[in-house]
Amino acid sequence: MNLILLEASEISPEGLAVLRDERAVHVHEVLRAQAGGRLRAGIVDGPLGEVSVIQSLPHELVLDCTPLASAPVPPRPEVDVLLALPRPKVLGRLLRSLACLGVGRVLLTHAARVEPYYFDAHQLAPDYLGARLREGLSQAKDTRLPVVSVHRSFRRLLEDELDALCPVGPRLVADLVPAAPRLSEACRPRPGERVLVALGPEGGWVDFERELFLARGFVTFGMGERVLRSDVACIAALGLAHEALFTR
Amino acid sequence: MNLILLEASEISPEGLAVLRDERAVHVHEVLRAQAGGRLRAGIVDGPLGEVSVIQSLPHELVLDCTPLASAPVPPRPEVDVLLALPRPKVLGRLLRSLACLGVGRVLLTHAARVEPYYFDAHQLAPDYLGARLREGLSQAKDTRLPVVSVHRSFRRLLEDELDALCPVGPRLVADLVPAAPRLSEACRPRPGERVLVALGPEGGWVDFERELFLARGFVTFGMGERVLRSDVACIAALGLAHEALFTR
Numbered sequence: 001m002n003l004i005l006l007e008a009s010e011i012s013p014e015g016l017a018v019l020r021d022e023r024a025v026h027v028h029e030v031l032r033a034q035a036g037g038r039l040r041a042g043i044v045d046g047p048l049g050e051v052s053v054i055q056s057l058p059h060e061l062v063l064d065c066t067p068l069a070s071a072p073v074p075p076r077p078e079v080d081v082l083l084a085l086p087r088p089k090v091l092g093r094l095l096r097s098l099a100c101l102g103v104g105r106v107l108l109t110h111a112a113r114v115e116p117y118y119f120d121a122h123q124l125a126p127d128y129l130g131a132r133l134r135e136g137l138s139q140a141k142d143t144r145l146p147v148v149s150v151h152r153s154f155r156r157l158l159e160d161e162l163d164a165l166c167p168v169g170p171r172l173v174a175d176l177v178p179a180a181p182r183l184s185e186a187c188r189p190r191p192g193e194r195v196l197v198a199l200g201p202e203g204g205w206v207d208f209e210r211e212l213f214l215a216r217g218f219v220t221f222g223m224g225e226r227v228l229r230s231d232v233a234c235i236a237a238l239g240l241a242h243e244a245l246f247t248r
Numbered sequence: 249m250n251l252i253l254l255e256a257s258e259i260s261p262e263g264l265a266v267l268r269d270e271r272a273v274h275v276h277e278v279l280r281a282q283a284g285g286r287l288r289a290g291i292v293d294g295p296l297g298e299v300s301v302i303q304s305l306p307h308e309l310v311l312d313c314t315p316l317a318s319a320p321v322p323p324r325p326e327v328d329v330l331l332a333l334p335r336p337k338v339l340g341r342l343l344r345s346l347a348c349l350g351v352g353r354v355l356l357t358h359a360a361r362v363e364p365y366y367f368d369a370h371q372l373a374p375d376y377l378g379a380r381l382r383e384g385l386s387q388a389k390d391t392r393l394p395v396v397s398v399h400r401s402f403r404r405l406l407e408d409e410l411d412a413l414c415p416v417g418p419r420l421v422a423d424l425v426p427a428a429p430r431l432s433e434a435c436r437p438r439p440g441e442r443v444l445v446a447l448g449p450e451g452g453w454v455d456f457e458r459e460l461f462l463a464r465g466f467v468t469f470g471m472g473e474r475v476l477r478s479d480v481a482c483i484a485a486l487g488l489a490h491e492a493l494f495t496r
Contacts, residue, residue: 140474239484
């Protein structure tokens with residue numbers, strides 16, 4: 001926990017926050033904060049800076065958050081991910097990793113090779129997903145919460161919804177296609193553009209999905225001949241997309 | 249399991265292999281192989297090709313491996329990783345991910361911010377590590393088993409052992425240093441060279457370690473201002489190193 005992440009609703013009009021959950025335990029037991037000390041903190045989708053410790057007890061932490069009022073809001077990460085819904089067991093850990101690496105939007109979609117029962121998993125509950133995303137932000141020292149949406153129709157997502165959700169920038173889809181360019185070759189974002197990266201289910205995309213991606217302006221890229229697990233592929237691709245943005 | 253991975257010792261002089269473990273179950277229940285069918289298979293550190301199914305029962309699989317005799321041996325991945333020993337809970341999953349992405353050698357080292365008790369964890373047992381690495385290879389369709397070594401002295405590893413283990417090619421160390429170049433900028437491998445990437449513990453390297461890296465020819469690179477979990481950083485960095493090798 002490199003950052004104490006707060007909801008705006010947790011801060012009183014006087015700028016005080018009283019926390020009684022694992023954040024209080026962490027600050028007391030791991031950081032061993034003392035009254036008067038300062039902690040790295042931020043407000044979800046808001047400023048990132050420091051707060052003062054008024055009191056740190058084993059299960060209650062009182063913070064003066066007024067210094068945050070003048071702190072800057074970090075920029076939203078410039079990469080979005082379109083992801084065939086992974087196995088429920090993998091989903092939470094993967095979303096935490098994505099929030100840690102930095103992602104603006106995560107579109108979770110059905111695909112021919114996604115098992116329909118994945119959509120009924122408790123791991124898709126907003127509270128569960130939100131907790132994993134906040135863990136990733138606390139690790140990365142960021143406040144910009146990825147926006148996660150769930151799409152049960154791949155066709156509707158691609159044909160009707162995507163242009164509003166991801167209007168500007170390169171669109172890339174990972175596939176095991178021989179001679180496909182690498183992401184760093186296929187992705188040349190211009191200033192102001194966001195990068196959208198699509199990653200398939202364990203068994204890969206089917207032809208209908210491939211065709212719809214191409215029709216919607218996606219460029220295919222490859223990551224070599226190895227068959228990667230979807231969570232490993234996703235982390236590696238997001239790292240490559242950030243590299244392309246940093247070195248543009 | 250995209251590949252049935254065999255030990256050379258499992259194959260009889262006549263080219264037969266009789267398997268009675270989870271591979272037999274997988275082939276019977278998931279792949280539903282029939283006698284006469286062909287399966288993607290390989291021998292650890294040996295050829296990668298196809299074998300014929302002689303018999304597939306729920307708990308016994310008999311394979312004719314003679315076609316492997318003339319199959320090619322895949323090249324060894326050209327990236328090596330030097331890794332501050334991660335938390336035991338993370339280690340197995342991370343090694344599976346590294347074997348999946350492709351790594352030649354994994355040097356697990358002590359560092360100032362590694363808890364010494366990590367070295368006593370059962371997850372460091374060769375059988376446990378080997379099983380995780382084989383899972384990664386089966387996923388990736390590769391036979392080249394990463395060579396894992398454990399180094400309890402960081403100084404001895406860097407000063408006395410590293411040049412023999414990783415003799416030729418760029419050496420890179422990840423660090424949270426402002427204005428450090430990105431990996432794609434710092435890493436320009438020439439043909440025939442291998443890339444060595446070093447990644448620190450959760451709390452980062454200490455100054456003594458940084459200085460020793462620089463003295464041993466490492467170049468520092470950054471992956472942005474975010475504080476990444478060490479497993480996420482490792483997967484992203486390995487992806488970037490492979491990209492640098494592919495696009496050289």
